[in-house]
Amino acid sequence: MKAIDLFAGAGGFSTGAQMAGIKVVWAGNHWPVAVETHAANHPDTQHVCxxxxxxxxxxxxxxxxxLASPCCQGHSKARGKSANNPQHDASRSTAWAVVSALEYHRPAFGIVENVPEFVQWSLYPAWRLALQALGYQVAPHIIDAADHGVPQHRERLYLVLSKSERPMMLQLPQRKHVPAADIIDFGVGNWSSVEKPGRAAATLQRIANGRRAHGDRFLTAYYGNEAGGRSLGRPLGTITTRDRYAVIDGDRMRMLRAEECRAAMGFPVDYRxxxxxxxxxxxxxxxxxPPVARDIISAIREAA
Structure with missing residues (x-):
């Protein structure tokens, strides 16, 4: 089987497809850095920027x-979904490119990834009707990446599109959770003192709360609704587009390294x-x- 990857970004969908034995023949994205990164890791794929x-x-x-991951910023609770916001309206409109591609090529299957709030989009009913008019059944799956061996709780919506009589609800494996401790190297990184002058009072309070709950080694979020620490014995919370988690080790701390974020997302260790x-x-x-994409695509192949 062959696949294409719309809004390919860093290449997680493509990497998962390869893990499932699928050849990704084309990938597109509007950001040159994303296309360069994807091309460096998927050199045999045709790219368009x-x-x-x-x-x-x-x-x-x-x-x-x-495979498609339309922009999620206009749907996400973290970024706001206010109406009449030109940036968010433009973000949401990217989903129509999926319909355009499907109308021309009519592949047997599709997978669309987004935040769960995607289905609350005011135009989602019309968008779904457009897919159904093209002959596709739409099967929504809410999936936590941690259930697929990714050391991170990351809940996302995956819409499985199929030309079948009924929506294709997949039976996916439930894999063992991987703790954050498995991806953190305490021997490297740029550490600083917890009591560094100028450290925000809110940060110090979160660290104090974390110490009471977890001892000397734990994680703490720099923003979000986590008021204390996070045990290294469980998966991370959601990795976002800016530094979120700090590692605490006694009286020193540092932010997660990019390599640790890569591991937290389930990318291979040699992914560039x-x-x-x-x-x-x-x-x-x-x-x-990638492991989530792998399991979904593998399940589609088995069910087809």
């Missing part, structure tokens, strides 16, 4: 499965990232977790 609203689908190779830490984290925070 452009707004996918303007893609010429006649130049896209034939394929059996379409941009050298700039901030750019690498941004790409990873927007990515699909």
């Amino acid at each position: 452009q707004d996918l609203h303007q893609a010429d689908w006649t130049k896209v190779p034939a394929h059996d499965i379409l 990232l941009p050298p700039q830490h901030r750019t690498a984290v941004h790409l990873l925070g927007n990515a699909v977790c």
Whole structure:
């Protein structure tokens, strides 16, 4: 089977497809850095760097499965979903490129990934009707990456599209949870003192709460609704597009390294990232977790 990857980003969907034995023949994204990163790790894939609203689908190779991760920022609770916000409206509109690609190529299957709030989009009913008009059944799956061996709790919506009589509800494996401790190296990184001058009072309070709950070694979130620490014996919380988690080791601390974020997303250890830490984290925070994509695609192949 062959696949194409829309809004390919760092390449999580493509990597998961390869893990499932699928050849990814084409990948598109509007951000040059994302395309360069994807190409460095998937050199045999044809790449295009452009707004996918303007893609010429006649130049896209034939394929059996379409993979797509339309922009989620306009749907996410973390970024706000206010109406009449031009940036968010433009973000949400990217989902229509999926319909355009499916209309031209009519592959047997598709998988669309987004935040669960995607189905609350005011145009979601019309978008879904467009898919159904093309002959696709739409089967929603809410999946936590931790249930697929990823050392991170990351709940996402995966819409499985199929040309079947009924929606294809998959029976997915439930894999053992991997603790954050498995991906953190205490022997490397840029550490600083917890009591460093200028450290925010809120940060110090979260660390104090974490110490009471977890001892000398634990994780703490720099933002979000985690008021205390997080045990190293459980998966991380969701990796985002900017540094979120700090590692606490006694009286020293540091932010997660890009390599640790890569492992937290389930990418292979040799997966190439941009050298700039901030750019690498941004790409990873927007990515699909490859093991989740692998399990979904494998289940589709078995059910087909």
